[in-house]
Amino acid sequence: MSEHFDVLIVGAGISGIGSAHHLSQQHPEKSFAILEAHESFGGTWLIHTYPGIRSDSDLFTFGYRFKPWAGPPIASGQEILTYLREVIDESGLGEKIRYGRRVKSASWSSTKKIWTVEVANAATGAVETMTTNFLWMCSGYYRHDAGYRPDWPGLETYQGRVVHPQSWPADLDLSDKRVIVIGSGATAATIVPSIAGRCAHVTMLQRSPTYFYIDSNRNELADTLRSLEVDPAWIHEIVRRKILHDQKLLTDLALGFPDEVKAHLIDGVRAQVGPEFDVATHFTPRYAPWQQRIAFVPDGDLFKAVKSGKVDIVTDHIDRFTGRGVVLKSGRQLEADVIITATGFNLAPLGDVALDVDGEPVTPDRHVTWRGMMLSDVPNMVWVFGYFRASWTLRVDLLGDFVCRLLTYMDERGVRSVVPRLPEGAQMTLQSWSEGSQFAPGYLQRGAPLLPKRGEGPEWTHTQDYWSEQDELPRLDFAQAPLRFA
Numbered sequence: 409m410s411e412h413f414d415v416l417i418v419g420a421g422i423s424g425i426g427s428a429h430h431l432s433q434q435h436p437e438k439s440f441a442i443l444e445a446h447e448s449f450g451g452t453w454l455i456h457t458y459p460g461i462r463s464d465s466d467l468f469t470f471g472y473r474f475k476p477w478a479g480p481p482i483a484s485g486q487e488i489l490t491y492l493r494e495v496i497d498e499s500g501l502g503e504k505i506r507y508g509r510r511v512k513s514a515s516w517s518s519t520k521k522i523w524t525v526e527v528a529n530a531a532t533g534a535v536e537t538m539t540t541n542f543l544w545m546c547s548g549y550y551r552h553d554a555g556y557r558p559d560w561p562g563l564e565t566y567q568g569r570v571v572h573p574q575s576w577p578a579d580l581d582l583s584d585k586r587v588i589v590i591g592s593g594a595t596a597a598t599i600v601p602s603i604a605g606r607c608a609h610v611t612m613l614q615r616s617p618t619y620f621y622i623d624s625n626r627n628e629l630a631d632t633l634r635s636l637e638v639d640p641a642w643i644h645e646i647v648r649r650k651i652l653h654d655q656k657l658l659t660d661l662a663l664g665f666p667d668e669v670k671a672h673l674i675d676g677v678r679a680q681v682g683p684e685f686d687v688a689t690h691f692t693p694r695y696a697p698w699q700q701r702i703a704f705v706p707d708g709d710l711f712k713a714v715k716s717g718k719v720d721i722v723t724d725h726i727d728r729f730t731g732r733g734v735v736l737k738s739g740r741q742l743e744a745d746v747i748i749t750a751t752g753f754n755l756a757p758l759g760d761v762a763l764d765v766d767g768e769p770v771t772p773d774r775h776v777t778w779r780g781m782m783l784s785d786v787p788n789m790v791w792v793f794g795y796f797r798a799s800w801t802l803r804v805d806l807l808g809d810f811v812c813r814l815l816t817y818m819d820e821r822g823v824r825s826v827v828p829r830l831p832e833g834a835q836m837t838l839q840s841w842s843e844g845s846q847f848a849p850g851y852l853q854r855g856a857p858l859l860p861k862r863g864e865g866p867e868w869t870h871t872q873d874y875w876s877e878q879d880e881l882p883r884l885d886f887a888q889a890p891l892r893f894a
Contacts, residue, residue: 410537413439415815416525417544418759420444420505421451423792423804424546425492426472429499430808431544435815441538442501443527445510445552449496453488455552458573460602461485464594464704468627468648469655469799476644480625482706509536513762514543516787521824521894523788541824543789544811547759556752556851562729569746573599574753580746584608588733588742590726591750592618594703599750601709604718611720611742613734617693618703622676625706627651652798656875659698659797666696673697680711690721701796755855758791776838777860778828778890779881780870781807784860787827798874806874810881817886823893831890836863841870 415431417424420442428442448454453461463470466481467488475495479487496502508530515524523543527536555574563570571580573595587607589596592614604610629650633643662669670693677691693700705711713719724736733743763770765786775783781790790811794800818826830836841852841859852859862869867890871877886893 410524410539411441412522412539413441414540415440415542415544416523416538416540417442417546418511418761419451419546419548420446420449420507421546421548422453422470422488422492422801423451423548423794424544425449425495425501426801426804427544427546427792427808427811428501428504429472429474429495430805430812432499432501432504434809434812438815440504442505443509443511443525444505444507445530447507447530449505449507450489450492451548451552453485453492456485456574456576457578458576458595458599460598462598462706463488464598464701465799466627466651466704467491468630468644468651470801471644472801473645473648473805476640478640480706481627481630482625482704511547511759511761513764515763515767516765516789518766518787518825521788541788542811542815545758545761545789545791547756547761549755549757549793550753550851551756551760554754555749556754556854557749558726558751560726560729560734564729565731566729566733566747567731568733568744570749571746572749572751582607582746585745586743587611587746587748588613588744589748589750590614591748591752592616593750593752594701596750597703597705597710599748600719601713604713604716607718609720610713610718611722611744613722613724613726613742614690615723615725617691617723618700619670619673619693619697620677620691620705620710621673621702622680622705622708622711652802652874655798662697669697673702677711680708681715685714690723698797752851755851755858757855757858757860763789772860773857775860776828776830776836776863776868777841777870779867779877780872781810782828784828784830787825793870795872795874797872802874803877806877806881810884813882814886818893821893825894827892828890829892830863830868836868838863 415438417428417440424442431440446454462485463483467477467479467483471477471491510528511525512528513526522539522541525538525540527538529536555572557572571577582603583606585607586609587603588611589600590613596612600610600612627647630643630647674687674692678687714721724738727735727737733741735741757772770786772783775785778784780793792804792807794803838861840856841862
């Protein structure tokens with residue numbers, strides 16, 4: 409016998425918890441459950457346990473708008489889990505979360521106007537059936553059980569230990585080990601300074617450099633307001649607005665004056681490592697600022713480790729692995745006892761859930777995104793996909809309000825389904841999800857065939873622009889949108 413809910417939320421990470429809070433506050437009359445495949449909440453912050461795991465966005469904007477953040481701007485993984493636990497407790501969400509429940513499939517019936525969801529129970533091995541009027545997908549965008557690792561020649565011959573940060577082993581001892589960290593993004597920039605003090609030596613091996621933004625891990629405005637004993641909710645809102653103002657300024661400058669922003673960011677690195685360091689080779693990216701995410705380095709810890717001599721930066725391509733390390737395209741050989749592959753994610757749109765509408769399988773690449781949250785011809789489903797040029801969670805809050813307003817609209821009109829429809833007869837040019845967006849990190853390029861298409865105009869794309877969406881989404885007229893209600 410199946411259980412029925414007004415809403416099912418898939419995922420108890422930062423997206424699912426935030427979405428559930430908004431639903432519980434704005435629609436307390438609706439029944440809902442949160443289905444979480446893991447044994448606890450947190451998503452990324454639960455499964456990632458590598459040394460130094462921390463946010464790469466400030467917690468005044470990565471935190472929810474409704475929950476003041478009282479710590480330093482950049483928080484550790486454990487601090488974020490504590491914050492999420494407080495939200496769960498304060499919002500009464502604990503009893504709503506079903507742990508160890510992996511959603512296998514979801515089938516929409518246009519006749520019944522419900523989703524039938526098949527859920528695997530990790531504890532019993534049984535498959536449970538649930539039905540819901542509305543499916544709120546909050547499972548993120550990458551596969552949790554395995555990170556991305558290139559298929560390097562000779563990897564099987566390497567006699568040391570190979571570790572991916574997404575699956576960090578609890579028994580890994582790096583004391584006095586020679587370590588190579590492959591990668592240049594936020595994960596590598598976090599791990600390297602965290603392990604440098606206990607290893608014999610660390611080499612950060614990168615194909616190409618990344619942009620870094622360096623600042624102290626404190627917010628002077630927040631500290632001042634706290635010293636004046638201003639209400640924490642006011643502090644959170646004031647500091648949040650100031651940071652968002654500054655982020656918009658940086659984003660606009662990066663898109664409008666990329667050369668000037670590039671010079672500013674690189675000068676910041678040069679000031680950290682000194683004039684003798686080859687910044688042109690190791691810290692000067694080949695792409696423009698914000699075409700990939702800019703990694704925040706609190707207190708310049710990565711560059712302090714480099715300057716101390718505990719860390720080398722090598723910029724080259726891997727030719728092959730050997731029993732003792734790697735041979736680079738230049739012919740240089742690097743030996744290591746442990747190799748850490750901070751090489752990114754495998755995309756998994758909609759959490760690898762098998763979807764169908766009236767028996768017709770739904771694969772995201774055959775649909776067009778509607779405002780980066782719904783798929784054309786897929787009813788009563790919203791997918792939470794956050795921002796890359798701003799904090800992910802900003803969109804969790806925006807979509808939380810949006811979905812609750814949409815549910816109110818449907819209730820008031822007595823309609824049971826909503827679906828985006830492309831204009832009939834229109835010849836719309838379709839592109840890949842990230843094409844033309846000026847944002848194309850490696851994982852999006854690799855996973856582009858898995859993502860929904862983008863169409864013409866703001867309705868049929870994911871703008872990645874918080875500053876426009878914060879005004880547009882609350883004002884969006886459902887009657888004028890390309891949404892069809894029944």
